[in-house]
Amino acid sequence: MRVMPSDMTSPLCASHTVDCHVILVGSWSAMPEGRFQQSGGMGVYRCADRDELAPAVHTRSADWVLAGQELDDGDIETAVSGARAVRENVRLAMLGRRGDWRRRDRWMRRGCQVYLEETISLSRAAAALRAARALDVNVMDRVFSDALRERATGPAPHLTRRERDVLELLVRGLRNREIAGVLFVSENTVEYHMRHLLAKFSARNRLEVVERATVLGLA
Template sequence: MHTFPTECTSTHEDSDTGECRVILVGTWPALRGEGTVPDGAAQITRCAERDELGSIVYATGAGWILAGQDLDDGDVQRTIAKARAVREGIRLAILGQSRDWRRCERWMRRGCRVYLEDTINLRRGVAAIRASQTLEVNVMDRIFFEVLRERATGPAPHLTRRERDVLELLRRGMRNREIAGALFVTENTVEYHMRHLLSKFSARNRLEVVERATALGLA
């Protein structure tokens, strides 16, 4: 067991103190080297021997298990079960490979609170875990979110600058005449761009254009 230097250790749970205590099981490339936690933002304790996990959870009062990049699903399952036998409410964060979006989706459905790409640096990784703890939200690394979003909605279409302008005004609820006035073009020109937007988003009406553009992060 090795604890990287941070603020003092106590047995209070994270949620009571606002501190962030993490037990790393497995490896995280970002912790090779000095392993200094930025700005004392978290205490990270490495669990080298998994048989010691229960005693480490008890001794540190950790609120998080971070499953390293070398743990397979069975390892993760056994690790979190052992940790929760000591502290029922301990949360799970996982480091995974960017191409394995299926695993990300599977573990987020199983109750994983934070899923990050295994190449993430120390500062961003700690910030993600702290954000989840402070805001009580689930955090998924953007690279996984983008793949899942594309699978759900299809690839984002390429829009011209004028189509983006029309889309933005459409999102604000403007009608064609109002859009034409705002862009200093004719209504026929707006209708031309609208036809292209309907086609590119495979939408039946203006509302679907906005909904699909929003889902793809384009509006």
């Protein structure tokens, strides 16, 4: 199977200047046209067809798969599985809308290492991807933390000692039954404190409690 069409000849010739290879699956406003863009040592190759993904990852020795904001969870899972079948250490980066914090949080928990706003420029994306790879850290576009900060209204709530204990374990990802076991209390007691946390943070669910506590410096 031919991975890239003939119009890729020029970027292939310039590949010696690229040390961060990215395969784009889906769309990106920074690449409205064409199959290749290069910036800051990063080369981005658009994968126009799903059947091209695995060969492209292999041929380019891709460092990243970059998922467009329009892809659903199933599309992303398929892309990542296909890419890692041929290159185990390929990393996942994603583009998303500023207000879609649920998608961002879900995928950062599921192994996405870099999450960027869909309107980010090539140069800024290159800096984020190179930093994440060099330092082996997760990178989230600042606009998402700003959006979370905007959602947090009013002063930080006062928490009792036990509410702080529950919050700390909640941040670690424990469920109510597990929290009850750690604190040596009943699950009903944990649910009681959870109701208070939800009310104090004006949160609809556990995830929002953690997010707002983090923004307010309580987690």
